[in-house]
Amino acid sequence: ELKVEQNPLFLSMQEGKNYTIYCNYSTTSDRLYWYRQDPGKSLESLFVLLSNGAVKQEGRLMASLDTKARLSTLHITAAVHDLSATYFCAVDPSGTYKYIFGTGTRLKVLA
Amino acid sequence: DAGVIQSPRHEVTEMGQEVTLRCKPISGHNSLFWYRQTMMRGLELLIYFNNNVPIDDSGMPEDRFSAKMPNASFSTLKIQPSEPRDSAVYFCASSLDRTSGRIEDNEQFFGPGTRLTVL
Numbered sequence: 495e496l497k498v499e500q501n502p503l504f505l506s507m508q509e510g511k512n513y514t515i516y517c518n519y520s521t522t523s524d525r526l527y528w529y530r531q532d533p534g535k536s537l538e539s540l541f542v543l544l545s546n547g548a549v550k551q552e553g554r555l556m557a558s559l560d561t562k563a564r565l566s567t568l569h570i571t572a573a574v575h576d577l578s579a580t581y582f583c584a585v586d587p588s589g590t591y592k593y594i595f596g597t598g599t600r601l602k603v604l605a
Numbered sequence: 606d607a608g609v610i611q612s613p614r615h616e617v618t619e620m621g622q623e624v625t626l627r628c629k630p631i632s633g634h635n636s637l638f639w640y641r642q643t644m645m646r647g648l649e650l651l652i653y654f655n656n657n658v659p660i661d662d663s664g665m666p667e668d669r670f671s672a673k674m675p676n677a678s679f680s681t682l683k684i685q686p687s688e689p690r691d692s693a694v695y696f697c698a699s700s701l702d703r704t705s706g707r708i709e710d711n712e713q714f715f716g717p718g719t720r721l722t723v724l
Contacts, residue, residue, distance in 0.1 A: 525711070535718075536715045537696070593650065
């Protein structure tokens with residue numbers, strides 16, 4: 495069974511702190527996506543990681559992909575309240591067009 | 606570009622009624638996906654179309670669910686008859702599939718969703 499697991503499921507952190515969200519997947523995938531979802535809103539694309547070793551950064555967020563370990567990380571640097579949201583990773587198993595979404599990580603940044 | 610457009614944004618109906626959700630993908634995209642999101646099950650892919658043809662409907666929960674894509678700019682997801690357990694947020698997403706040769710493609714862009722409540 496294909497599984498995409500995120501860790502942690504819930505994260506409460508203080509402003510200014512750093513933290514990492516992990517995304518583990520059980521199948522071969524040559525690309526991985528990170529999305530953000532605010533409460534009651536749609537999914538907003540954050541990062542598209544297309545190869546092993548890929549690293550992308552946007553503001554206080556940095557995502558990386560290790561296809562050999564089947565692991566992606568989303569690192570948060572000096573968190574601010576505006577980053578509070580649910581973050582999803584999704585894999586696109588090779589040869590298919592079907593995303594398998596992770597469980598989501600609900601992040602709350604406390605002022 | 607207006608992005609993926611869905612209607613209605615909210616739908617409240619009574620058990621047994623027919624519900625039709627609508628989606629307009631991003632112009633030029635040739636793949637369309639219907640997802641359902643619930644607290645219990647997270648995001649589930651229901652069906653996806655490529656070039657207006659249903660490719661995989663293995664996620665459609667029951668025969669009460671049906672989806673169509675009569676042309677490249679319109680798709681519907683119908684539930685008949687609806688049941689309370691169908692209450693969820695239904696998202697439509699579109700993408701330009703990877704066979705175009707551009708490595709950046711296949712990224713899915715999501716619509717605002719339809720929040721369905723079946724009483």
